[in-house]
Amino acid sequence: EAGVAQSPRYKIIEKRQSVAFWCNPISGHATLYWYQQILGQGPKLLIQFQNNGVVDDSQLPKDRFSAERLKGVDSTLKIQPAKLEDSAVYLCASSPPSVAGGQFFGPGTRLTVL
Amino acid sequence: EDQVTQSPEALRLQEGESSSLNCSYTVSGLRGLFWYRQDPGKGPEFLFTLYSAGEEKEKERLKATLTKKESFLHITAPKPEDSATYLCAAAYYGGSQGNLIFGKGTKLSVKP
Numbered sequence: 001e002a003g004v005a006q007s008p009r010y011k012i013i014e015k016r017q018s019v020a021f022w023c024n025p026i027s028g029h030a031t032l033y034w035y036q037q038i039l040g041q042g043p044k045l046l047i048q049f050q051n052n053g054v055v056d057d058s059q060l061p062k063d064r065f066s067a068e069r070l071k072g073v074d075s076t077l078k079i080q081p082a083k084l085e086d087s088a089v090y091l092c093a094s095s096p097p098s099v100a101g102g103q104f105f106g107p108g109t110r111l112t113v114l
Numbered sequence: 115e116d117q118v119t120q121s122p123e124a125l126r127l128q129e130g131e132s133s134s135l136n137c138s139y140t141v142s143g144l145r146g147l148f149w150y151r152q153d154p155g156k157g158p159e160f161l162f163t164l165y166s167a168g169e170e171k172e173k174e175r176l177k178a179t180l181t182k183k184e185s186f187l188h189i190t191a192p193k194p195e196d197s198a199t200y201l202c203a204a205a206y207y208g209g210s211q212g213n214l215i216f217g218k219g220t221k222l223s224v225k226p
Contacts, residue, residue, distance in 0.1 A: 004157070042118075042201055042216025043158065056213055091157050102148055103214070105157030 002026065004106035006092050012112045018080035021109045025073070025094030031055075033103060034067055034077050035091040043091055049075065082113045116141040118204050120217035127224050130191045135220045137202030138184040145205040147185050148214060149178050152199045161200075192224045 005024040013019050025032050030051050035043035046065065048056040051072040060067070064083070069075040079086055089110050093103040121136045139147065146165050150158035162171040164180040171178045175196065177188040187200055199221045203214040 040218065042203070042218050043214075044216070045213055048213065093157070102150070102160030102163060104160065105150075107155070108157050 004092055004094055004104055006090075006106040006109055008109055009107065010110050010112075012114065013082055015084055015113050016081040018078065019082055019111060020076050020078045021090050021092075021111075023075045023077070023092030023106060025075075025092070026104055029094035029096055029104070030072070031095045031097070032069055032075050033093040033095075034075070035093065035105075037089045037091055037108070039088070046077070079111075082111075084113050087111060087113045116204075116206055116215055118202055118215050118217040120200075120202050120220050122220060123218070124221045125223070127189075127192055127222070129193055129224055129226050132188070132190045132192070134189070135187040135200055135202075135222070136184060137187070137217055139202075139204045139215075140183075141204045141206035141215065143207035145207055147180055148203040148205070149176075149185070149187055150201040150203065152201055152219065158201055189222070192222075194224050194226050197222055197224045 007022050011019055032049045034046045036046055037043045046060045047067045049069040052069045065079055067077045089108040091105050091108045093105045095103045118139045127133055146163050148163050149161040151161055152158045162178040167180055167182045169180050175190050179186045199219040201216055201219045203216040205214050
């Protein structure tokens with residue numbers, strides 16, 4: 001079974017530039033999550049989708065971050081404009097309807113903002 | 115405030131030296147307690163879900179237990195390949211079903 005795919009794996013940008021991350025979840029997983037993991041911290045949920053609808057975006061900085069999940073499969077997360085404090089690993093995860101089996105994470109995208 | 119605290123931050127063991135990692139949680143109604151393993155440069159890998167006090171789950175050298183205030187991850191006779199960061203996360207009522215609060219993790223190093 002293929003895992004969660006993310007691209008790019010690494011990205012370096014200047015502050016005030018924009019950047020986009022892509023995620024392809026495990027086939028059949030209706031729920032998709034985007035997390036931010038700052039070095040030395042645990043992941044923090046940014047947004048959760050159920051199919052192509054938003055379930056929870058309470059911790060998404062909506063003035064600069066946006067996310068979409070078209071057709072209930074792939075998703076993109078965008079930051080515009082980026083700040084220095086956005087330097088982190090952005091993780092995508094997916095899960096089947098029951099979370100009893102946990103969430104399945106992709107390898108993440110490491111973003112460095114200079 | 116809902117939070118999850120893990121201790122110690124780092125743990126160094128000799129191969130075969132058993133120990134435990136602690137995860138204490140304060141959430142408004144625990145929906146489930148999750149343990150993940152994270153290797154450098156990779157996303158977290160799911161290990162266990164615990165739902166109620168007294169519950170235990172085992173996988174190879176790992177055993178997770180849950181009380182009303184904390185969870186323990188016991189590592190029996192660890193091997194170097196068990197070296198990783200272990201993350202604990204709580205799902206709580208009041209949050210969406212998938213909304214997990216993660217701790218900062220315990221970085222485990224096992225020396226041969």
